[in-house]
Amino acid sequence: MNSDMLLAAAEALPRSRADVPAAPAAVLVGYGAVDELTRLAADSRWTVHAPGHPDEVRRAIQRAVRRGDRAYVHVSGDSNAEPRGVSEGFELVREGLDGVVAAVGATLDPVLRATSGLDLTVLYAATVRPFDQVGLRTAVLAADHADVVLVEPGQPGLSARHVAETLVHVPHRLLALGGADGLDEAALARAVRDFLR
Template sequence: MDTMRERFAAVTSRLLDEDPRLAVVLADIGVDGFRRAAERHPNRVVNVGIREQLLIGVGGGLALTGMRPVLHTFASFLVERPFEQVKLDFGHQGVGGVLVSAGGSYDHPAAGFTHMAPGDVALLDTLDGWTVQVPGHPDEAEVLLRHACAAGDDKVYVRLSTQANARPRPVTGSGFLPVRHGRPGAPAVVAVGPLLDSVLTATEGLDVTVLYAATVRPFDGATLRAAVEGADAAEVVLVEPYLAGTSTASVAEALVDVPHRVLGLGTARAETRRYGTVEEHLVDHGLDPRSLRERITAFVGRADRSGSA
């Protein structure tokens, strides 16, 4: 199976052939994947070098001319380092584009903390109007990328990962997908992107409803409300591949008139100061299936019914 980044380069290269409005802006990262596309479209595949603020500025400038810019590098260099440019050159200027990241929270541990961005989605939450996509499989990444590139002038962030679920789920670019059903009013577990398989393994035999989220912003409060309907006090567990608790405010807003409690699981705030492997980082942050089961079971306090996935 190809990776999400490989699929991104292949799909976006084809879209460059099909859509003269599309342009790709790179900051040295990912250049090889677009080498042939750059030969065909030298004016619409731009490498600005290791200048991430310029990467965003060029993208915003292209958007002001009516182009649909697609910007790509590691999440720490795409969202965190040039955050002021994201805020001003897209938000303040009122233009749209597609930010496509790699690296995520700990996808490349050997590169150290400079290449990790567990707070990227939380940071974008401080800005208005961003759609945030977190695919869990290369096939989902292709669907969401095509949707984002054709999405008029919207601001879209697509968070790619080296981690992937075993099989894709039907994603549409909006909303949550119920993949396991508990009894009416059972606790709801929202599994984001590549953590779905771990959540399904962790909740096997538990009386919970599992919702899959490949689109996390806008947050699908309606589907969450429907999932916990009938509970005297709703219980919600968020399992996110970035900073723990990033979406707890969204849950509170969705259930503002419903008694509820929420457990936010994800990457811890404390920095893991060892390189290690992705699998070791998952264990360290309590996101492996065994740790998830212990934490979810302790929160919901029951394990008496199997669901269907």
């Protein structure tokens, strides 16, 4: 377990001061709270972040407070080795033609290791909601196969409905994996290879 993720959240949360009016932002932080992640990801009134590195945790909280967002920040016990520059939406990490893997939060490093040697596009997101339809659609249309693997913290299929809505006019296949699957890298690699055509 990586306590740096939780420490980053604690450091980024604003301190209350009697002489400063409270910001209108509502920022909730959940440490490994899969049920809360699932519930708030289904509520369109919330921005939902699942950062994969302590620096991303800090940025998500600070941005939410600055903008006055209603934001939920899901903090995982795992962390990617390096922070990514993405603030919202998908970031292109690797290009490939055989399909698209969308990794959310701390799933990125295991996904990269599990898919090394495969000709797959890898996307990364630290924000679950709003869902980046343009980023996903662009990556899928650029690939030779509209095969999508979604790897997220929490329950499998957290964003499956959003993928289906994004690709409603694109014949595609979807494999939705979640942290609750308890997949290690070897199992993740097998699941992806078995799914691909």
